Amino acid sequence: MTGVAATKRHDSLGCSMDKLDDNRTIEGRDMTFYRKRSASAPQEGVTTPATGRGYLLGLSAAGGHRRRIFREHHSTVHDFEQNAVYLRKFADDYRADLSGSFDFMLLELNHHALERIADAADLRGVSELRPIAAHPDPVLGGMLSALFATVHGSADRSALFVDQLSVAIGVHVVQQYGDGRSAVAATGRRLSARCQARIRDLVQSQLNGELSVEQLAAVCNLSQATFLRAFRETMGKTPHRWLQQQRIEKAVDLLQFSQTRLSEIASLCGFSDQSHFTRAFVQATGATPGAWRRSRQS
DSSP: OOSOOTTOOBOTTSOBSTTOSEEEEEEETTEEEEEEEESSOOTTOEEEOOOSSOEEEEEESSSOEEEEEEOSSOEEEEEEOTTEEEEEETTSOEEEEEEEOEEEEEEEEOHHHHHHHHHHTTEESOOOBOOEEEEEOHHHHHHHHHHHOOBTTBOOOOHHHHHHHHHHHHHHHHHHHBSOOEEOOOOOOOOOHHHHHHHHHHHHHTTTSOOOHHHHHHHTTOOHHHHHHHHHHHHSSOHHHHHHHHHHHHHHHHHHHOOOOHHHHHHHTTOSSHHHHHHHHHHHHSSOHHHHHHHHHO
């Protein structure tokens, strides 16, 4: 940003940190996600010098944002409605004046990450992402909203949840904005019985640990994108949802057939803490773990 006092702090994206009402960061696979929100757009605008960091994609979580982007010999004005996207290269100098609302979810990825994502997406010939401004993308908006969503003020994000969303978001970005178009056609394949058994064995052996899409896909010798499609086709849910179900089933068994304390059950079943366990259990069964146990013992 330009024309501001030296005492003002700015983040790595050139945004003033002094007026942000929401400023969150999530580290995902191959990319970093940000949530930036303030009551109004910073009056001083945004300026970032050219670097080799890769790409920045921003999605407006609310309408009413206007952005004048300055280029070498001209400028363009763009009005952002909800779920409108801009994508720019860090390799280019960037200067923009902002007005109206300011509520963005963003993702940053470098060139090496782009190559890995293209491989995971079964895409060939993708070497660059195309700069755009104010392009509607409600699908991406839904995925980013899910990533930053909270339940009762808390974010129940397991590593697998963030991982699978990162893969899905990366695949979508490469498919929609990559310069290559030679995608391998998606098929309606399902996971074999042997592959399903291997996944169950892996999950049961690491129920209280953290798994990644890469680990699960490797068990089946599939790319991450193909695995996610096949898993949902076979199991009827995402890996995160299915893993949550396995954890609840083990918790039910421990509640019914042991006197293990609730805090220990939460740890054994891979929940971050007892509060997380309780929220997930209530969502799955309609009762708290303690109430469910008492109802089975009476």
